[in-house]
Amino acid sequence: MRALSIHPHGNGGRVVLGDVPEPDPTDGTLLVEALALGVCGTDREIVLRGPRALPAGREGLILGHESLGRVLEAPPEAGLAPGDHVVGIVRRPDPVPCSFCAAGQFDLCENGRFTERGILGRDGYGSERFRIEPEYVVRVDPALGLSAVLVEPASVVAKAWAQLERAVRRPLRRALVLGAGPIGLLAALFGAQRGAEVHVVDRVGHGAKPAQTRKIGAVYHTSVDDLHGVFDVVIECCGALVGEAVQRAAPGGAVCLVGVGDARTVGAINLADLARALISQNKTVMGTVNSNRLHFEAAHDALRSADPAWLDGLLTDRLSLADWSAAFETDPERIKAVIRFAA
Structure with a gap:
């Protein structure tokens, strides 16, 4: 079967589309046919810097953590059946779990000895077929179609909003989202679904990003200088x-940091001034970058409640497996690149 794999190459990585063995049954009792794979900044960073940890005894890592697949084989006790559409959860806890991992909150792992499919030490979902444990899949509504590939990034947003709602003990009337990539626009969607007045800032002045923002009733800005007033919650993407x-x-408001930028782009932050603002x-201020099953399920519910045409508009680049390399190219006007494995 074919798969997209990343191999160390110089100071970075080299992506190869090639044949690999059929998935190992030890990876899980569910056999899933890949339908689509989302590509994000994490994938591009792995290509730029090379894989951080390969599976034991391997020279490459199958890429892909934003999945959409169709079940081919399932044991009776799995609660799934052939034909079901599923997405795979990314993180796996240490076999000797910390207290958080033991409670299913592996996104808060304390010991750091986790693996992540397609990212860290374990093959991802970027192959024509993959195996997975039933407890690490979420069944998705087939009516979502290709947009179900957004469940994984939306799960990070679901976690961010859950954290913000716990931190701010009042109605969230105004929300600010900095960045209009997939995470930013999904964060804006979640804010609009909560009835907040949502403002989005991104440097791109035309095209899909401002159009998608306005379609959910949010206000689009190309500079923070255009903003007025303060916001109950801010999501920095x-x-x-x-x-x-x-x-x-x-x-009394809260900030959630979701985007990880180059230190050279963040600018100088005076820690004394920051502490004064936080205290007085x-x-x-909090951060998040991953999620657990509860967040995946919340994300699925949010996407099912969204306008299907709006979700469809996020998928600006729909590529065949043969054209996979275009998904790793950057373009500030694009939103989401998706590689289709099967119809």
């Missing part, structure tokens, strides 16, 4: 506006 995020949060105005 670009990694370059951390200082602005804290500054724009209202007293009771602001909260």
Whole structure:
């Protein structure tokens, strides 16, 4: 079967589309046919810097953590049947789990000895078929179609909003999202679904990003200088506006950092001023980058409640497996690249 694998190459990585063995039954009792694979900044970073950890005894890692597949084989006790559409959860806890992992909150792992499919030490979902444990799949509504590939990134957003709602003990009337990539636009969607007045900032002035923002009733800006007032919650998705995020949060508000930017783009942050703002105005700053089953399920519910045409508009690049390399190219006007494995 064919798969997209990353191999160490110089100071980075080299992606290869080639034949690999059929999935090992020890990876899980479910056999799944890949339908689509989402490509995000994490995948591009792995290609740029090379894989951080390969599976034991291997020279490459099958890429892909944003999955959509169709069950081919399932044991009776799995609660799934051939034909079901599923997405795979990414993180796996250490076999000797910490207290969080033992409770199913492996996104909060304390010991750091986890693996992540397609990212860290374990093959991902970028092969024509893959195996997975039934407890690490989420069944998705076939009516979502190709948009179900958004469940994984939406799960990170679901976790961010859950954290923000715990931190801010008042109605969330105004929300600010910095960055209009897939995570940013999904964060804006979640805010709109909660009835908040949502503002989105991104440097791209035309095309799909502002159009998608306005379709959910949010306000689009191309500069933070255009913003007025403060916001109950701020979700920083670009990694370059951390200082602005804290500054724009209202007293008693909260900031969630989702984007990881290059240190050269973040700008200088005076820690004394930051501490003063957090202490004197009771602001909260937190971060997140992964998720657990509860977040995947919340993400699925949110996507099912969204306008299908709007979700479809996020998938700006739909590529065949033969054209996979285009998914790893960057373009500030694109939103989401998806590689289709099967119809």
